[in-house]
Amino acid sequence: MSKKYATVIGAGVSGLTTAVLLQEAYEVTILAKNFPGELRGEYASPWAGAHWRSDAKLEDARQQDFDRKTFIHFWDLGHNKSFETGIMIVDGFDYWDKHPPSDWKEPWFKDLCPGYRHLKKEELPKGVEFGTTYKTITISPPKYLIYLMKCFRINGGSTKRASLSHIKEAIFDNTDVVINCSGLGSKSLRGVQDQDVYSASGQTILVQLPVGHVNWTFGRYAAGRTDGGTHRKNEVLTYVVPRDNGEVVLGGTYGQHDYSITPDADIANDIIARCISTRPDLLPKGETKLKIIRHGVGLRPVRKNGIRIETEWTQSEQTGKKILICHNYGHGGYGWQSSYGASMHVIETLKRAYDKQFIAKI
Numbered sequence: 001m002s003k004k005y006a007t008v009i010g011a012g013v014s015g016l017t018t019a020v021l022l023q024e025a026y027e028v029t030i031l032a033k034n035f036p037g038e039l040r041g042e043y044a045s046p047w048a049g050a051h052w053r054s055d056a057k058l059e060d061a062r063q064q065d066f067d068r069k070t071f072i073h074f075w076d077l078g079h080n081k082s083f084e085t086g087i088m089i090v091d092g093f094d095y096w097d098k099h100p101p102s103d104w105k106e107p108w109f110k111d112l113c114p115g116y117r118h119l120k121k122e123e124l125p126k127g128v129e130f131g132t133t134y135k136t137i138t139i140s141p142p143k144y145l146i147y148l149m150k151c152f153r154i155n156g157g158s159t160k161r162a163s164l165s166h167i168k169e170a171i172f173d174n175t176d177v178v179i180n181c182s183g184l185g186s187k188s189l190r191g192v193q194d195q196d197v198y199s200a201s202g203q204t205i206l207v208q209l210p211v212g213h214v215n216w217t218f219g220r221y222a223a224g225r226t227d228g229g230t231h232r233k234n235e236v237l238t239y240v241v242p243r244d245n246g247e248v249v250l251g252g253t254y255g256q257h258d259y260s261i262t263p264d265a266d267i268a269n270d271i272i273a274r275c276i277s278t279r280p281d282l283l284p285k286g287e288t289k290l291k292i293i294r295h296g297v298g299l300r301p302v303r304k305n306g307i308r309i310e311t312e313w314t315q316s317e318q319t320g321k322k323i324l325i326c327h328n329y330g331h332g333g334y335g336w337q338s339s340y341g342a343s344m345h346v347i348e349t350l351k352r353a354y355d356k357q358f359i360a361k362i
Ligand SMILES: Cc1cc2nc3c(=O)[nH]c(=O)nc-3n(C[C@H](O)[C@H](O)[C@H](O)COP(=O)(O)OP(=O)(O)OC[C@H]3O[C@@H](n4cnc5c(N)ncnc54)[C@H](O)[C@@H]3O)c2cc1C
Pocket: 009, 010, 011, 012, 013, 014, 015, 031, 032, 033, 034, 035, 042, 043, 044, 045, 046, 047, 048, 049, 050, 051, 052, 053, 162, 163, 164, 165, 181, 182, 183, 184, 185, 186, 189, 201, 202, 203, 204, 251, 252, 297, 298, 299, 300, 301, 328, 329, 330, 331, 332, 333, 334, 335, 336, 337, 338
């Protein structure tokens, strides 16, 4: 059977992962405003930590499935292709300032992540009442995006820089399928204009430490942490995510509906203080200051009700041909840890849409 042609909009982790998976059955072209190697606030992927810590709720089987498949995929890469992908297997720690309420339930991934257990009192940082630990994964986004791009090129994929104003601009004479992985762009891209999409800004500091000095990651949930608010300061989550070259990302903030990409000096100082006070071993022996590489703010592409993976049929204005569109956007603060599972779901969703069309014809 001859290959079909697909256009993928977007070259973040969602677009590139989907594009590589599609290449088993399609000739693929990626159209995007931003590509790996670039740092723009609204291009979320390079700004992430990134670490795997699933936030999927106990009743959210779909999101758990995405996160589980991605964990298994990354676990394998972390063992077999760590140098090339920048994926590391590390000890993960979750800390809570206040002991969770008595009806608190263990996270769904307690049986997925090896070594999951509660921390003993003497293992808790100062000011922390409760904590868990388990093996997890960190990813170096710059390295992994380049790895995906390399896989894509080896498989014969092509790329074109373009800033689309309408999704139909991704349809060429030979196009069969368009996959929309435009992240925050889906809010304004005509033909999509999803008003459930909005930004949640995240301020971070990238610091340089000796390679291997930090081989753990943590997330600390502050007492009285809110789930709302429009200012970056309003939701306080402290985290540290190491990369394989000694770089470490310190975070963070979660400013819902905040589109500003200018780092705030007071917030940066607060983040650094929070990270060091939680884990004083962040600083190498004898050092009193961290070597800062860069301050930054990235915009998480949040979507109310979660990731949209859905197909719709349209018609090419040039040829009249029926074109299948599949969306894959709205990954919020969990686009890395769900990237592979969500992209697999895109492939399955496309197959189902074609099968349905075939059945409808007979
Ligand atoms: C500070 C921070 C920390 C994070 N930490 C984590 C973490 O630890 N773990 C985790 O899983 N996730 C984390 N995330 C979230 C994660 O980074 C995102 O969910 C993920 O990167 C989204 O990827 P994406 O490919 O969907 O979107 P993006 O990376 O934003 O890519 C969108 C692509 O679409 C293109 N595009 C948009 N509009 C158009 C248009 N009109 N025409 C052409 N191209 C267009 C863009 O140029 C870009 O190429 C974090 C995010 C931030 C900001």
